[in-house]
Amino acid sequence: MADTLKDNLYVNEPIEKIKNTQDKVNITFKEGISKSYDFVVLTAPASTYKNIDLSGAGIEQEKLSLMQQIGYGQNYKVALPMDLSTLKDYTSIITDSSVSFFNHDETIALLYISSNIKNISNIEKICRKGLNLPYGNLCAKLEIAKNQLYETYTTPVMHSWMDDIYTLGSYSGYSTTLSEELDKKSYQGGIEYKKLFEPIQGKLFFAGEHTTILDCIGTMEAAVESGERAAKAILKTIHQ
Ligand SMILES: Cc1cc2nc3c(=O)[nH]c(=O)nc-3n(C[C@H](O)[C@H](O)[C@H](O)COP(=O)(O)OP(=O)(O)OC[C@H]3O[C@@H](n4cnc5c(N)ncnc54)[C@H](O)[C@@H]3O)c2cc1C
Incomplete structure (x- = not known):
């Protein structure tokens, strides 16, 4: 992966801001470096979204607020x-x-x-x-x-x-405050998503155990399922 990514691999560089521009997604690292990409997959746990400036990412405020209410162990x-x-x-x-x-x-x-x-x-x-x-x-x-x-x-x-500031919880789970929302599903371009984590403007995707369409959120299996599905969705977008 490192060979393929070459200069696009940033280690120990937390993302501080994600902004959706007209045709790209712009990300800014803590050290101030800013990069633009055709597609971005946000895989950080939802518990850490509060530490990332997502105000310009194109996510509806109500949705962002629900994402941030997901309970973590x-x-x-x-x-x-x-x-x-x-x-x-x-x-x-x-x-x-x-x-x-x-x-x-x-x-x-x-x-x-x-x-x-x-x-x-x-x-x-x-x-x-x-x-x-x-x-x-x-x-x-x-x-x-x-x-x-x-x-x-x-x-x-x-x-x-x-x-741990990069997880702020062990793994996500259903809770009394957020249960039905986590079960809602939708389709975009023939690919199924958790409604809360539908792609934004076909450029910003979400992955991580909390975004899975499987029942078993909070597991490795869920994380892998979500990553594979995001990869498929991006390939489909590129080839359509
Ligand atoms: C104690 C414990 C026991 C577990 N036991 C099991 C088990 O037995 N079986 C099982 O299936 N699962 C188990 N799990 C759950 C499993 O580990 C998780 O579901 C899985 O690792 C989630 O993967 P993920 O990619 O969604 O998130 P993570 O593995 O948390 O990856 C998210 C990544 O995002 C990074 N990140 C966060 N914020 C930023 C930022 N601003 N910029 C850049 N990067 C950022 C983090 O550093 C991290 O590397 C356990 C978890 C814990 C904590």
């Missing part, structure tokens, strides 16, 4: 280095707010936590008790994972997707 993960090879009876502990599971060689306990819990040490305590492991408080030494690919850690580490 508050999940986070905590990885604790532990020797779990002595586990006999149980290999997982489920509480009302967390699930624990382990890597294949049983040296890392992974806590998958589903809400914003103030005292993570309590979850560790419950897990240790349930697994018959000696008392310990590794969570007292928790580090926040760095924004760095292929980083290695020897200390307990966590990442919270709701505190």
